[in-house]
Amino acid sequence: VDEVDMLRGGAEHDVLTTATRARLLGAVRGRVYAAILIATPCTSFSVARGNYADGCVHAGLRTFEHPSGPPGASEAAKAFVRKHDALVDFTADLAHAALDLDLELIIENPAPRNDPELASYWPARAHLPQLWDMPRMRELRATGALSLLVVPQCAFGPGPHGKLFQKYTGLLLSHRAAARLADLRQLRCNHHRHDALACGDDATLAAAYPAALN
Numbered sequence: 715v716d717e718v719d720m721l722r723g724g725a726e727h728d729v730l731t732t733a734t735r736a737r738l739l740g741a742v743r744g745r746v747y748a749a750i751l752i753a754t755p756c757t758s759f760s761v762a763r764g765n766y767a768d769g770c771v772h773a774g775l776r777t778f779e780h781p782s783g784p785p786g787a788s789e790a791a792k793a794f795v796r797k798h799d800a801l802v803d804f805t806a807d808l809a810h811a812a813l814d815l816d817l818e819l820i821i822e823n824p825a826p827r828n829d830p831e832l833a834s835y836w837p838a839r840a841h842l843p844q845l846w847d848m849p850r851m852r853e854l855r856a857t858g859a860l861s862l863l864v865v866p867q868c869a870f871g872p873g874p875h876g877k878l879f880q881k882y883t884g885l886l887l888s889h890r891a892a893a894r895l896a897d898l899r900q901l902r903c904n905h906h907r908h909d910a911l912a913c914g915d916d917a918t919l920a921a922a923y924p925a926a927l928n
Contacts, residue, residue, distance in 0.1 A: 716747070729804050730797065742811045749818035749891070754805045754845055756823050758798035761839040762917045776843050799848075806850035813859050818891045821845075825864040825882035833902070834864050834882035846884065860886045863895060866903040870924035877909040879920040 718738065720727045728734055741747065758775050775795055777784055783795040805821060812819045823845040825834035845851055846862070854860065867873075867881040880903055887895060910916040 730800055735804055735807075739807060739811055742808060742817070743815070745815060745817075747817065749820075750808060750812050751820045751822065752805050752808055753822040754801055755798060756845060758795055759824060759842070759844050760917070761824065761827055761836070761842050761844075778841070778843050778847065781843050781848055802845065802848050803850055805845075806854050809854055809860075813857070813888065817888070819860070819886075819888040820891050821860075821886040823884055823886075825884035826862075832864050832882075833866065834884070844884075846886070851886075855886070860888060861892050862886050863892065863898060865898050865901050867924055867927060868903050868905055868908060869901040870926040872909070873919065873922045873924050875919045875922060877916070877919055878905065879910065879916075880905070880908050881920055 717723075718727045718729065725731075726734065729738065742750065775783060775787070775791060782799055783792055787795070809819055809821060826832060826844050826846050827834055827836040827842060828840040828844075828847075829835055846855070855862070863885040865883055865885070867883055868878050872878045885895065885898075910919075
């Protein structure tokens with residue numbers, strides 16, 4: 715098992731560099747891996763944006779009309795979104811490489827909030843596009859090779875911090891991965907309340923998976 719994470723591997727794990735992207739794509743195409751789990755950084759898609767005291771800075775990074783940022787965004791915001799767009803593109807590149815070789819694939823990110831057919835539907839945040847709404851991800855999903863599974867993290871219990879967050883998570887799955895995880899489709903949020911909202915300092919805590927989900 716190889717884990718690629720800048721917090722653990724530093725610059726050698728920086729997938730924004732051409733060398734790292736080429737190395738990882740080469741490994742996938744060389745069948746070094748039988749399965750791939752991609753947890754694309756979701757900061758630029760977070761529905762918690764705007765819940766902070768400095769919401770004027772954090773809010774409005776993406777819209778459905780302008781998924782890569784509105785024209786009037788600050789230069790800092792544009793640079794931030796460009797960096798995360800590059801991560802989205804690399805996610806799609808890895809996914810296509812894996813599917814071409816019929817490898818098992820899971821892409822993890824916050825669940826869609828704009829689909830009334832999903833348990834994760836949230837009208838107050840439905841105007842905020844998620845990873846799944848980006849053009850490259852729409853193209854990927856249009857191949858029919860992947861299916862979306864939505865699960866509430868609270869069904870797995872509290873996180874390592876001891877707090878219970880609802881936090882719906884989306885898993886885009888290849889066919890075999892979907893079959894392996896099919897039972898998760900039965901999970902529901904049956905809690906009358908949760909310990910906290912994923913905003914402010916709690917937004918960072920909510921990023922940690924419950925132990926049973928790891």
